[in-house]
Amino acid sequence: MLIQLLRTQLRPYRTWLTLVVALQFLSTLAMLFLPHINAKIIDQGVARGDVGYIWSMGGVMLAVSLGQILCSVIAVWFSARTSMGFGRDVRRQVFHRVGSFSSREIAQFGAPSLITRGTNDVQQVQMLVLMGLTMLVSAPIMMAGGIIMAMREELGLSWLLAITVPALLVTVGFIISRMVPGFKVMQVRIDTVNRILREQVTGIRVVRAFVREPEEKARFAAANEDLTVVARSTGRWMGTMFPTVMLIMNVSIVGVYWFGGHRIDSGEMQIGSLTAFMSYLMQILMSVMMATFMLVQVPRAAVCAERISEVLDTDASVRPPVAPVTLEDPRGMVTFDGVGFAYPGAGDPVLTDISFTALPGQTTAFVGSTGAGKSTLVDLVPRLYDATAGAVRVDGVDVRDLDPEALWSLIGIVPQKSFLFSGTVRSNLQVGKGDATDEEMWAALRVAQGEDFVRALPEGLDAPVAQGGSNFSGGQRQRLAIARALVRKPKIVVFDDSFSALDVATDARLRRALPEVTSESTVLLVAQRVSSILDADQIVVLDDGRIVGVGTHHSLLEECPTYQEIVRSQLTEEEVA
Known part of the structure; x- marks a missing residue:
């Protein structure tokens, strides 16, 4: 060697x-x-x-x-x-x-x-x-x-x-x-x-x-x-x-x-x-x-x-295609077609026969018990992993055939664990869009409910950010991560349990403000709190890596026992009604 x-x-x-x-x-x-x-x-x-x-x-x-x-x-x-x-x-x-x-x-x-x-x-x-x-x-x-x-x-x-x-x-x-x-x-x-x-x-x-x-x-x-x-x-x-x-x-x-x-x-x-x-x-x-x-x-x-x-000598399991395809007029429609995924060496697959379509201008939420495969599912869209069965498609094209740079440019991700880079608030937001103007950054912060605390900082957008964002609270880090994803105005927005550190009032304000920048985007939302997804256009219920229900909040309350159980464990009968 x-x-x-x-x-x-x-x-x-x-x-x-x-x-x-x-x-x-x-x-x-x-x-x-x-x-x-x-x-x-x-x-x-x-x-x-x-x-x-x-x-x-x-x-x-x-x-x-x-x-x-x-x-x-x-x-x-x-x-x-x-x-x-x-x-x-x-x-x-x-x-x-x-x-x-x-x-x-x-x-x-x-x-x-x-x-x-x-x-x-x-x-x-x-x-x-x-x-x-x-x-x-x-x-x-x-x-x-x-x-x-x-x-x-x-x-x-x-x-x-x-x-x-x-x-x-x-x-x-x-x-x-x-x-x-x-x-x-x-x-x-x-x-x-x-x-x-x-x-x-x-x-x-x-x-x-x-x-x-x-x-x-x-x-x-x-x-x-x-x-x-x-x-x-x-x-x-x-x-x-x-x-x-x-x-x-x-x-x-x-x-x-x-x-x-x-x-x-x-x-x-x-x-x-x-x-x-x-x-x-x-x-x-x-x-x-x-x-x-x-x-x-x-x-x-x-x-x-x-x-x-x-x-x-280790080749990445997620490889760029030999003849990459570029979308001429991307809309951001996401389709899961019989998707399955298993980690190497695992006895059982994490996801099995996942099929649904998420349309632009709509919010598709994912809910289920811990370990149901929600985060793994949304990670397949930006190819953090590749599906081991079936296909994930964007605008009808398999993500494995798309040019990686073109695919990633369509997606804004807010990960489950908010991570900030050392630098400033400005440099962190510019990770999402390198040429973002101050107006675009303030607009993204306004939607993410982070404008108030950033303006309160003496340096504003130039306020320093310690490694990992340790000089901000968990909720502030989460809002900055959301603003970083929104500033690029992506066609596909992935929220991987991204509202967990927000209080109920901030969560509600954020969800009301989101349509300003996601009205034409496909929103994929992983949530633990049912209250965060009540207004979702489509809710996908997962249990042990399988889809057990797809529909709106009200239709699932009538048809899906798993969803009924999740709702009853979090909401009172008055809230359910």
Whole structure:
């Protein structure tokens, strides 16, 4: 997964990658020649007292050093640009893919996991790209070139390389093999911590209302401790790696000085060659350390790449049509033709054989017990889900054949749970219609019964809205959500139990004002309170996912026992009459 992700996402940066590889290659070659030049200066210049030779070779050494620095700086600059661009592109693709998911895929992954995958996981792979471009190219060249140059300088000490390098590689490989399982578990437990923290922050009122602080603290502490245990275990292995590498390096240095000193004493070796051999040994071991840094990142990045690829490779269950149809003169008539719906893996369908027609200029209400499938039914119209049987049609065309943008432009939705974006009242209303004028926004607020409290705010339409609208009451959030849907003057308006937070008087005023903007629209209204739907043109009664009655309030009172039971449970006999 990691290689596939890197190959796919780095394809646009092939020119930069080629340049980085070339610059790193030149920089590494320069580093390999510096010890050789230094050995020449010591053995032929210093030993003979040849000042001219020292100056000339010193100039060469300085020029090579400057060239090596210049190549390294440019390579690192392009490496950073490439890795940052890679991270930007992957985050954008993950975001767009998540944005195309239906409610089914969102529930499958979970919001906390999707957040982690789009932030922390991408960052881990991005760091691997940066370290790979700065170290992966130079490390193998430095190792192979260092071995060749060291043996060229002094073949008598080359047996030390045959012991040191394999010992270092075996040790590092063993440690990394112990770290990989820990990294896999760590990412899963980070998801768990994020999920619990998100639940506690969003549900803080419930936690405090039921005095659940101690239990929630214990739940978070347990998840945090699980993550800490894995991180500590993995960290121990990671912490073991570098002392082990340094130990092998220091033992190697002692061995070079010990055996090299004896060879110099016997006249078999010159001091410059010992210095060069030591430099090459350090370069070889440093290249192993650089590779170690890379190998530490690879297991965790591989896990993260797999999680990112899961998101990118998941196709949305709600797909745009191959040949989308666009309505020339949309009216907004909604028809359910034998519609059925079942969630994946569910034993029984949520909806079965749903058939009715909602006409423009009329209000079609849905009522039934909790779990009857009312919200799922209206979610099929804007394709938050796709029907698993039958067809949902708008103006006679299956919604699965309509151009998604054209379909969504016809619909204004007020969800069951009112949600506001951080920003201002104005920016939230402009989510419904981006070019809405102040007059249009005030008109929508007037119908939604939100004009009074918005005008009372010092900033009016520019009043700030906190994340989720937490600085407004539930009723105010609901009215702003209604105004957001109405400001676009949609052909189809979906109210998914959108009046539950309103008092009876506000509810009545709102229903009286709605015909101002919905007189030519198809209104689909999910309600729990019968008093909200008494005047509906058509009431659809649902029970266990099936239609048990369709008609007006008065006709259903005479013909539908389920509706009669719902009415008697909410209204007095005088109100029923």
